[in-house]
Amino acid sequence: MRLVRFEAEGHVRFGHLEGDTVVPVAGDSFIDALEGREKGAPLALSVVRLLAPVPRPRKILGIGVNYAAHAAESVSFINTAKPEVQKWFNKQATAVNGPYDPVHLPRVSSQLDYEGELVAVIGKHGRHVPAERAMEIVAGFCIGCDYSVRDWQKASQTMIMGKGFDTHAPFGPALVTPDELGDISDLEIRSFVNGELRQSGRPRDMIHDVGAQIAHLTAAFTLEPGDVIFTGTPAGVGAGFDPPKWLKAGDRVRIEIDRLGHIENAIVPEPDTMRIG
Template sequence: MRLARFERGKVTGFGVLQGEAVVPLAASTFEAALRASPSGDPLPLATVRLLAPVEKPGKILGIGVNYAAHAAESVSFVDTKKPEVQKWFNKQVTAVNAPYANVDLPIVSDQLDYEGELVVVIGKRGRHVPRERALEIVAGVTVGCDYSVRDWQRASQTMIMGKGFDTHAVFGPAIVTLDEIPDLGALEVRTYVNGEQRQSGHVRDQIHDIAAQIAHLTAAFTLEPGDVIFTGTPAGVGAGHTPPKWLKAGDRVRVEIDGLGHTENEIVREAGETVIG
């Protein structure tokens, strides 16, 4: 199954992607959508707007420096080495963004960077889940981009300020269930900026694989349906270049994973308006 969330006019709903159409589901929540039956005729994709598959995840977690080549290039901007222990941060729920929506270039920084990633979405509650059973609590996987503001990231030991800006947790277009993926490790993550390939890496190259990530996280706290996990990025991020290749207004960032689809975002200058209430 390829579970998506979509908007049509003023109505949002869940549906199953089938080719160039989405079949609506009789569900109003993510958990219900995982079990729901079709509730209407297929809608052409051209008539809907795909949203982030989970509107407000309870947790958005990301693992840092989880590909060896990225760990090597990261020394220059986060002062770290290949990690023996998993390094985790969180992104804020207000960072959630649709797969094809604009992404803000913050008014407080010009060091916006991209990180193409495989994203895991949790489908069942899990605590103290052993590695060999970890995939039992996974609803599916999707494509994501962990946009990062590097100077703000460096300024905080936990990295959460640089990782949590609004619009910077892009994922979609759909959650693909694991029964549709013959070999999770064979999936390749590729990132392009303005058509230039910047990143390429296979999931099998992760230092800590997905099952190990889930086992580690659930040793500390419960994972719940709708929780989102960014599982690490390959080498080639903007900060890893000399000089750094920061994103600019007007740039287009595309992340692809074969069999899962792609995200594509235009970078736009944040308005920076005061919002109260």
């Protein structure tokens, strides 16, 4: 199953992606949509706007420096080597963004970076889940980009301030269930900036695989349906170049993963978003 969340004719709904069409499903929540009861006439993909598959996750968790080559390049900008213990941070719910929507270049920094990643979405409650049973609580996988504001990240011991800017967690385009996706270990993750290949890696190269990540997280707290996990990025981020290749307004970032499709976001100046109340 390929579950999408989409907007059409002023309404937001869930549906099944079937080739170039979207078939609406019953239910207004992510949990209801997972049941997959089709309801309504198919719509052409060309007339809908795809949104993030989970509208407002309770938790958006990301693991840092989870590929050895990325850990090596990260020493220069976050002063960390290959971690023996998993290093986690969270992104804010307001960071959620659609797979093809604009990403803001912050007013407060010019050091915006990309991190193409495989994203796991939780489908069942899980606590103290052993690694070998982790897939039992995974609803499916998506493509994501963990946009990072490097100077703010470096200034925060937990990295949290550089990871949770608004619009900086696009993911999608569809949640693909494990039964359809199959073995994830050899999926190639590719990141492009303006058509230039910057990152290439596979989940088999992770320091801590998805099962180990879920076991570690659920040893501390319960994972709940709709929680989103960014599972780490390969080498090739902008901060790893000399000089760094920061993103700028007008750039386009495309992330591809085998059998999952792609997401693509334009970088735009942050609008006037001052808000009180």
